[in-house]
Amino acid sequence: MDTSIDDDDDDDDDDTNLDTFQKCLQTMPLSLKKQTEIYDKVHEMGFESTSELFLLSKDFRDRPEALGALLRSDFGLDAIKSNMIRGSLMALVEFMEQKGGQRDKAVESTIADHVNGDSESLHDDLGLSPPTAAAATAAAAMNAVDDDDHHSKTSNNAKDGTPSRKRPLFKAVVVNQKAKQRHSSGTDQHNYGLPNNYKILYPNLAKELDDFFHYMTTPSASLQESPIRKATASVYMRHAKLFLGWYTRDYYTTETKQGDDSLTINLVFPNKDAVSAQPIIDFILWLRRTRLISDSYEANMLRGLTKLVKYRFRNESMADPSYGEKSYSDLPIVRELRKLHRDANRRQVLSPRSSEEDRKWLEWKDYLQVVRLLKEDVEEEIKAYNHKSQENDNKKRNINSKSNIAAQRRIAIKFQSYLVLSFFSCVPDRQRTFRELEIDKSFIRDAKTNCWTIKHGPDDYKTGKTYGDRPPLVLTQDLTGAIDDFLQRWRPCLKPTGQHFFVQPRTGNSFTQDTLYSIVARSCFKHTGKKTNPHLLRDMIVTHVRDSNASEKELEALALYMGHSISMQRNSYDRRTVEQKVAPAVQLLRNVNRVSET
Secondary structure, three states: OOOOHHHHHOOOOHHHOOHHHHHHHHOOOOOHHHHHHHHHHHHHOOOOOHHHHHHHHHHHOOOHHHHHHHHHHHHOOOHHHHHHHHHHHHHHHHHHHHHOHHHHHHHHHHHHHHHOOOOOHHHHHHOOOOOOHHHHHHHHHHOOOOHHHHHHHHOOEOOOOOEOOOOOOHHHOOOOHHHHHHHHOOHHHHOOOOOOOHHHHOHHHHHHHHHHHHHHHOOOOOOOOOOOOHHHHHHHHHHHHHHHHHHHHHOOOOOOOOOHHHOOHHHHOOOOOHHHHHHHHHHHHHHHHHHOOOHHHHHHHHHHHHHHHHHHOOOOOOOOHHHOOOOOOOOHHHHHHHHHHHHHHHHHHHOOOOOOHHHOOOOHHHHHHHHHHHHHHHHHHHHHHHHHHHHHHHHOOOOOOHHHHHHHHHHHHHHHHHHHHHHHHHOOOOHHHHHOOEEOOOEEEEOOOOEEEEOOOHHHOOOHHHHOOOOOEEOOHHHHHHHHHHHHHHHHHHOOOOOEOOOOOOOOOOOOHHHHHHHHHHHHHHHHOOOOOHHHHHHHHHHHHHOOOOOHHHHHHHHHHHOOOHHHHHHHHOOOOHHHHHHHHHHHHHHHHHHHHO
């Protein structure tokens, strides 16, 4: 009797379906209706096993608020549902840990092996069905389970069979000690911004913040400055909410407030005198003392809060930039903040970098090797899948089985990771470029050159206001076939919700900043032990090129292609040491002296 692949999916183990989670819900003081609502919602989110839920939740044991934020951002849950799901997942972690035993360890190890692409024999040894691609996605995209950590623990041999050096775990490598200290501090210090329900708590303030965003992004006859991009405005809004959240805790006390609806930006900054900047000064001092912020972060924060102050006094300034005056220069509070901002800028030029560069820096040739290894991995996966599909066709097995769909999603996820890193190698641009790629809009296939091209207008990239329409960013012709294959065969397996090229496997939405960062950092760490981030790739290519024999004309062209000035390339992106920069001069003097001696 011929058995289909679906037969392999039959399993009576509670942890490989949601039965254990359901048992956990039954131990909670919840009504049957509420238990059912939570269970159905979790299943709707794409989870198919208790093991997946446990692996997602366990690392958030000490920071459940971060899990709540993840549920809101990645799954689109509102505040009430995210809190409800978060509570049930925290209860599950405790439930599973109490359950204990070798069985749970075996399940976790099995899923980790599956994420790492190991053989499926372990699943047979444990009597479990292969874990779904959802588990792999949760591990890779949400940092719930570190597949590279398991790889480091279990794999001691390289591909060629030679022993490889055992690397530290991904999460054990700290590139920014100050950031770790900030996150390890109490929740009061970590979550100090406005709460998610601030629109209910402070309705007047919420309306002002909406007006503030409109003020920053919409042209108006009374504006003294040009509108800024929505992406930049969102950053300034985040700065404002952090400041105002701190203000409500440290300034807006029960003695001063007259009800929640009395809190407004006008109350925070009562007049335009320089003394009204004191809350911002105290906030910056608090950030330095408790958050250990860098000088560059301080400068960015002051830039955003200065914008907030300009909004507050937009109707009181009589400065006229069209006649050479600096915008809002007649406001003493703005002048005070600009002075602080200039001081922070001066300090950041001389201050050391807050992160340990040697833990994330790669030579460009090493990065290209990572890209090659990712490509080989995808090709091997597709080859194995095609071989298995052919066998299934010959045996007339069900090609729509769970294991087959899981294999397709796994390949799509790996294929996508390879394309992300290969795109960066061709076009070392800011990560926003790749997060916002839209098929047939900003990402176009040029029939003449047979190359895929990224096209940006002034509003599509950071320095568009300065440089206008951008020259086409052309991907190498070698990638055309891979991109076509991904679009036609593998991207649909991720169930995209729109025309965005890259897809979050869990939700089908476009990439977030964290998604892209995770793909780059984990891919590089897996093959090199370095936690390289997307923006550092720009520094790496500039440093590599400027250390070569590239001409000034070529360097200038690269700067234009990357969307910045030649001075920015030289001062900000070039990471060569002073010794490396002066090496040509040392060699020149040696050559001159040799000529003189002859």
